[in-house]
Each structure stands twice: as C-alpha cells, then as structure tokens.
Amino acid sequence: MSHDTDTQDQGSVTDPNKAVDFMILNSKSFAQAKAQRVYLEEFRKSKKALxxxxxxxxxxxxxxxxxxxxxEYLELLEGIREAVRFEEALRWRLTGSQLRVEVWRSQNANNRSQDRTMR
Structure with missing residues (x-):
C-alpha cells in the first residue's frame, strides 16, 4: 500500500483557498486511511486467534x-505500520492546511486593524 500525500503544490503555502481545497479534497482519503488502520488493528486480534x-x-x-x-502475522503488522504512516502523514498535512487558514485570518485581522489605525 503505497500512498503519496505530498500532492499539495508550493503555491498553496500562502493561499488559504488552496489550503481549504486540500482539506475538502482529502477528507475522504483521511477517513478511509483511518478506517483502514482501525480495521487492521482489530483484524490483528482475529488473525492471532486464527x-x-x-x-x-x-x-x-x-x-x-x-x-x-x-x-502472516508479521505481514499484518507491516500493513498496520503503513496504514498508520499514511494516516499520520495525511493528518498532519490537513492540520497544516488548517493552520494556514488561521494564519491568513490573523494576518487579515491585523491588516484591517492597521488600516483603521492609519485612517
């Protein structure tokens, strides 16, 4: 299971619209990644019993x-490791996108405050 979470382009570093688009476009991927990880962690118990x-x-x-x-058990552990790696990478990309939006909001609030002060 090989996934690439580095699909966000460099232009989105400061563009809150692209950050929000990234969050929207990747929300299903994150949900699927988390579901896969939880499934594998639960299946591990069944595999051990089998x-x-x-x-x-x-x-x-x-x-x-x-x-x-x-x-087979060791292979399952490798699958769990990959699922966690992918989920965490995507989660931190989504968190970074959320932070970009918050930084943009703060910068705009500061700019509005400065504009009022200059008047």
Whole structure:
C-alpha cells in the first residue's frame, strides 16, 4: 500500500483557498486511511486467534509464540505500520492546511486593524 500525500503544490503555502481545497479534497482519503488502520488493528486480534488455532501445541504460551512469529502475522503488522504512516502523514498535512487558514485570518485581522489605525 503505497500512498503519496505530498500532492499539495508550493503555491498553496500562502493561499488559504488552496489550503481549504486540500482539506475538502482529502477528507475522504483521511477517513478511509483511518478506517483502514482501525480495521487492521482489530483484524490483528482475529488473525492471532486464527493462527493460535492452527498451532498443534497444547500450551497457551506456545500457541501465542507461534501466532506472533508467523509470517502472516508479521505481514499484518507491516500493513498496520503503513496504514498508520499514511494516516499520520495525511493528518498532519490537513492540520497544516488548517493552520494556514488561521494564519491568513490573523494576518487579515491585523491588516484591517492597521488600516483603521492609519485612517
């Protein structure tokens, strides 16, 4: 699962409209990324149980060791890592876009205040 969250162009660094557009366009992607991460985290529990049931050993500790060291379980952990990486990268891009809008608002408020002072 390879995702690129660096699609926002350099012109949006100061353009609040582009920042808002980025938030709107990526809201579904963020929701999907979070849903994927939560699903994988929950599925991890089921996968552990399935793998423990495959183990022929009787001891609980042996079954658990089998499940945790199984290639399918390790692959699932890699999937969780990628899902978290993508979700967090997108979340911080969205947070950055929100902050751009707030900075723009503050700058405009300051400009209006200065304009009133100059009159």
């Amino acid at each position: 793998l423990m049931n495959q183990c022929t050993e009787k001891a609980w500790a042996a079954k658990e060791a089998y499940a945790y060291s199984h290639p």
